[in-house]
Amino acid sequence: MQNTTNAIGPLQTFRHGVHPEEFKELSCNSRIERMPFVEEYILPLGQHIGAPSKPVVKEGQRVRRGEMIAEPGGFVSVALHSPVDGTVAAIDLFDNPNGQMVQAIKIKTDPFSTQKLAVSLPTPPENLTTKDFIAAVQRCGLVGMGGAAFPAHVKFSIPEGKSCRYLMMNGCECEPFLTCDHRVMVEYADELIDGCEILHRFIPAEKIYIAVEANKPDAIVILREAAAKSKLKIEVVGLEVKYPQGAEKMMISAILGEEVPAGKLPLDVGTMVSNVGTIVAMSQYFRKGLPLVERVVTVSGTAVKRPANVLVPIGTPMRQVVDYCGGFTHPSPRMLLGGPMMGAVQKSLDVPVVKGTSGILLLTDNEVTDINTFNCIRCGRCLDACPLFLNPARMGVLAKKGLWEEMEEYNVLDCFECGSCSFVCPSGIPLVQSFRVGKAMIRERKAREKGGRVS
Amino acid sequence: MINEVLIAISIVGGLGLLFAAVIAVAYKKLKVYEDPRIDEVEEMLPHANCGACGQPGCRAFAELVVKGEVKPAKCTVSSAEGLARIAEFLGVDAGSEERKVARLLCAGGKREAHNLAEYRGTMRTCRGESVVTGGPKACSWGCIGLGDCADACDFDAIVMNDDGLPVVIPEKCVACNDCVVACPKGLFELYPVSQKLIVQCKSLLEGDLALNKCSVACTACGRCVADAAPGLIEIKNNLAVINYDLNHLATIDATLRCPTDAIVWVEEAQFAKVQGTWLPTGRVEKYGWKENF
Numbered sequence: 001m002q003n004t005t006n007a008i009g010p011l012q013t014f015r016h017g018v019h020p021e022e023f024k025e026l027s028c029n030s031r032i033e034r035m036p037f038v039e040e041y042i043l044p045l046g047q048h049i050g051a052p053s054k055p056v057v058k059e060g061q062r063v064r065r066g067e068m069i070a071e072p073g074g075f076v077s078v079a080l081h082s083p084v085d086g087t088v089a090a091i092d093l094f095d096n097p098n099g100q101m102v103q104a105i106k107i108k109t110d111p112f113s114t115q116k117l118a119v120s121l122p123t124p125p126e127n128l129t130t131k132d133f134i135a136a137v138q139r140c141g142l143v144g145m146g147g148a149a150f151p152a153h154v155k156f157s158i159p160e161g162k163s164c165r166y167l168m169m170n171g172c173e174c175e176p177f178l179t180c181d182h183r184v185m186v187e188y189a190d191e192l193i194d195g196c197e198i199l200h201r202f203i204p205a206e207k208i209y210i211a212v213e214a215n216k217p218d219a220i221v222i223l224r225e226a227a228a229k230s231k232l233k234i235e236v237v238g239l240e241v242k243y244p245q246g247a248e249k250m251m252i253s254a255i256l257g258e259e260v261p262a263g264k265l266p267l268d269v270g271t272m273v274s275n276v277g278t279i280v281a282m283s284q285y286f287r288k289g290l291p292l293v294e295r296v297v298t299v300s301g302t303a304v305k306r307p308a309n310v311l312v313p314i315g316t317p318m319r320q321v322v323d324y325c326g327g328f329t330h331p332s333p334r335m336l337l338g339g340p341m342m343g344a345v346q347k348s349l350d351v352p353v354v355k356g357t358s359g360i361l362l363l364t365d366n367e368v369t370d371i372n373t374f375n376c377i378r379c380g381r382c383l384d385a386c387p388l389f390l391n392p393a394r395m396g397v398l399a400k401k402g403l404w405e406e407m408e409e410y411n412v413l414d415c416f417e418c419g420s421c422s423f424v425c426p427s428g429i430p431l432v433q434s435f436r437v438g439k440a441m442i443r444e445r446k447a448r449e450k451g452g453r454v455s
Numbered sequence: 456m457i458n459e460v461l462i463a464i465s466i467v468g469g470l471g472l473l474f475a476a477v478i479a480v481a482y483k484k485l486k487v488y489e490d491p492r493i494d495e496v497e498e499m500l501p502h503a504n505c506g507a508c509g510q511p512g513c514r515a516f517a518e519l520v521v522k523g524e525v526k527p528a529k530c531t532v533s534s535a536e537g538l539a540r541i542a543e544f545l546g547v548d549a550g551s552e553e554r555k556v557a558r559l560l561c562a563g564g565k566r567e568a569h570n571l572a573e574y575r576g577t578m579r580t581c582r583g584e585s586v587v588t589g590g591p592k593a594c595s596w597g598c599i600g601l602g603d604c605a606d607a608c609d610f611d612a613i614v615m616n617d618d619g620l621p622v623v624i625p626e627k628c629v630a631c632n633d634c635v636v637a638c639p640k641g642l643f644e645l646y647p648v649s650q651k652l653i654v655q656c657k658s659l660l661e662g663d664l665a666l667n668k669c670s671v672a673c674t675a676c677g678r679c680v681a682d683a684a685p686g687l688i689e690i691k692n693n694l695a696v697i698n699y700d701l702n703h704l705a706t707i708d709a710t711l712r713c714p715t716d717a718i719v720w721v722e723e724a725q726f727a728k729v730q731g732t733w734l735p736t737g738r739v740e741k742y743g744w745k746e747n748f
Contacts, residue, residue, distance in 0.1 A: 093660060098588065098589070099590070099595055370575050372577075430576065433577070440586065440639075
C-alpha cells in the first residue's frame with residue numbers, strides 16, 4: 001500500500017476546504033453487483049436540469065428494455081428509456097427525491113424480463129459528425145452523473161467563439177461514504193479510456209486529465225495502466241484528499257492553478273469537466289447501444305446490513321435497493337440520497353433512484369446528532385473553509401434577518417452549497433441551509449421581476 | 456502682527472463669501488420644482504410603506520396621486536376618512552377599489568394532514584424546512600405551519616392557530632402581498648372580499664391518494680361542479696378551480712355536498728375558534744354551528 005501511495009507522485013489541491021471523516025472503507029472494496037429486476041419502476045420525467053421529457057408511450061403499452069419512453073422536451077432536456085421489458089402501468093404524479101410530486105412513468109416489469117437489448121443498436125462514433133454526436137448523446141439520455149444531472153449534450157456542445165483545451169474526468173469523489181465512482185474507475189477503466197477517446201474525437205482538446213483523490217490508489221494505478229495503452233495523451237492526476245475537491249471549479253484550480261471567474265463556466269477557462277460515470281455510460285451507449293437505464297449507486301452507512309455498490313436500474317424504488325442490501329439494522333434510520341455533505345434528506349423510502357442519485361445513505365442516531373444553535377463567536381473558521389472565499393459568517397447574519405438582497409451583494413449566488421461552512425461552524429449555525437433559502441428567495445424575486453408582476 | 460490677523464480673516468471671509476455666492480447661484484439655477492402637495496399628501500398617507508399599492512413606498516404613491524395617475528383608493532391601508540381627506544385636498548374623486556384579503560389555500564393543519572418525518576435541523580422556518588424534501592408533511596403542496604407568513608406580516612393580521620395554520624384577520628389585512636411572497640408553497644392569494652367561495656386545497660392528487668395525505672384535501676370528485684352554476688367550477692388537474700369571472704353566480708350550494716370540506720363558503724376569517732377548537736369557518740357555515748360562536 002505504501003509503495004502505491006508513493007507511486008501517485010506529487011499531490012495537487014486547491015486552497016481552503018475541509019477534511020470530513022471518509023467512511024469509504026465500508027464499501028470501497030465491494031465489487032459492483034447487478035441488482036435483479038423488481039416488480040415496478042417509477043421514472044420521473046424531470047430527472048435532469050432543464051425542461052422535463054415528453055412521454056411517447058401510452059398507458060398499457062408494452063415497452064422493451066432500452067426503448068425510449070419519453071423524448072427530450074427541448075434542447076436542454078434528454079430522452080428517457082425503459083430499464084426493463086414491461087408494460088406502462090401509469091403516467092401520473094409520483095414522489096420525487098426533491099420532495100415534490102412530479103409526473104412520472106410507472107412500468108410494470110414482465111416476469112421474464114432479461115438484460116438483452118432488443119431495440120437499440122451500437123452507434124459507431126467513427127462515422128458521426130459533431131452535430132450527430134450531440135444528438136446521439138441527447139438520445140442516449142445522458143446527464144452528468146456526479147449529482148447535478150445536467151444534460152451532457154449541452155455541456156458537450158461548445159458555443160461559437162469558445163474553445164476547449166483541457167478535458168477533465170472527475171473521479172475525485174470527495175463526498176464521504178460514496179464509492180460508486182471509485183468502483184467504476186477500477187472495474188470500467190477501459191470503458192473510461194474509450195469514452196475519453198470518443199469525446200476527444202469531437203472535442204479535440206490538447207490534453208485529457210483524469211483526476212482522482214489519493215485515497216483511491218488502486219484506481220490511479222489501474223487507470224495509469226489503461227491510459228498507457230491509449231494513443232492519446234491522458235494524464236491521471238493524484239489530488240489531495242480534501243472536501244470539496246470534486247467540485248469542478250476546485251478541481252480546475254487544483255490541476256491548472258487557474259480560477260474560474262464568478263458566474264462563469266469552466267469552458268470560459270478552456271476546460272470541460274465531466275464525471276467518470278458519465279463518460280463510461282457514454283462509451284457503453286456508443287459501443288453496446290445501452291442508453292442510460294442503469295447506474296452504480298453506493299448503498300452505505302451504519303444503518304444498512306450490507307453496504308455495497310449496486311448497479312441499479314433507474315427508477316427502482318429506494319425501498320427495494322435497501323432490501324437488496326439486507327435491510328436496516330436500525331428501526332428508524334436517517335435516509336439521504338447522495339453523500340452526507342450535499343445529499344438530499346428523504347422523508348420516505350418510496351422515492352425512485354434517478355439519474356443523479358450517486359448514493360443511498362442510511363445513518364443511525366449515533367452519527368446524526370441534533371445540534372443546538374449558538375451565537376456566532378466570530379472565530380472565522382467558515383471563512384477559512386469556504387473554497388470560493390465567500391464570507392459565510394456575514395451572509396449567515398444577513399440570512400437570519402432576511403436581508404436577501406444584501407446577501408446577493410455578498411455573492412451568495414456563487415455558493416455551490418458544498419456545506420463546508422456548516423461543517424466547521426462550532427456554534428451550529430445553519431449556514432449553507434440558509435444560503436439555500438436565500439438563493440431560492442433571490443431566484444424567486446428575479447422571476448417575479450421578469451414576469452412583470454409587481455409585489 | 457495685526458496685519459497678519461487681518462489677512463487671515465479676509466482670506467477666510469472672502470472664501471466664505473465666494474462659496475456662498477456659488478451656492479446662491481446654484482440654488483437659483485439648479486432648482487427642481489417639486490409640487491408641495493406631494494409632501495402634504497404623503498403626510499396624510501399611513502406611512503406603512505407596505506407596497507400594497509404596487510409602488511415602492513408611500514412617497515412614490517403620493518407622487519402618482521398628485522399627478523393624477525392613480526386614484527387615492529389604491530391605498531388599501533388608509534381609512535375611508537383618510538382617503539376622503541386626500542381626495543378633498545386634491546379635488547379629485549377618491550375612487551373605489553374592492554377590498555382584498557389574503558386567503559390561505561390550504562386547510563390541512565396538524566390534525567388533518569399528517570407528517571411523514573420529523574424535521575430536526577436548526578432552521579425552523581417554513582423556508583428552511585421546505586428546502587429539505589419540501590418539508591415534513593406527507594402532502595407536498597400543504598402548509599408547513601411554522602409561520603413565515605405571520606413573521607412577514609407588518610400589520611399583525613396573521614396569527615398561527617393551534618392547528619398549525621395561519622389565520623388571516625380580514626379587518627387587519629391590507630392585501631400588501633408580503634405573505635404571498637413569504638410562503639414557500641405559494642399558498643396565499645389575494646382575493647376580493649366578495650369572492651366567498653374558496654377551494655382551500657392545492658393538492659393535485661385524486662381520490663384516495665389525496666385523502667391518504669390529508670383529510671380535507673380536494674379529491675376531485677366533481678360534486679361541487681354539479682351543484683354550482685354551469686361553468687363556475689371545473690376540475691383541472693384533479694383540483695376544483697373556480698372561475699371568478701362568474702363570481703356573481705357563486706352560492707353556498709356548491710359546498711354542501713363536498714365530502715372533505717375542501718371547498719368552503721367564507722364570510723369572514725377562514726378559521727375560527729368554536730368551543731375552544733379552531734375550525735374552518737366554512738364548516739361552521741355549512742353545518743350551522745354559528746349559534747355556538
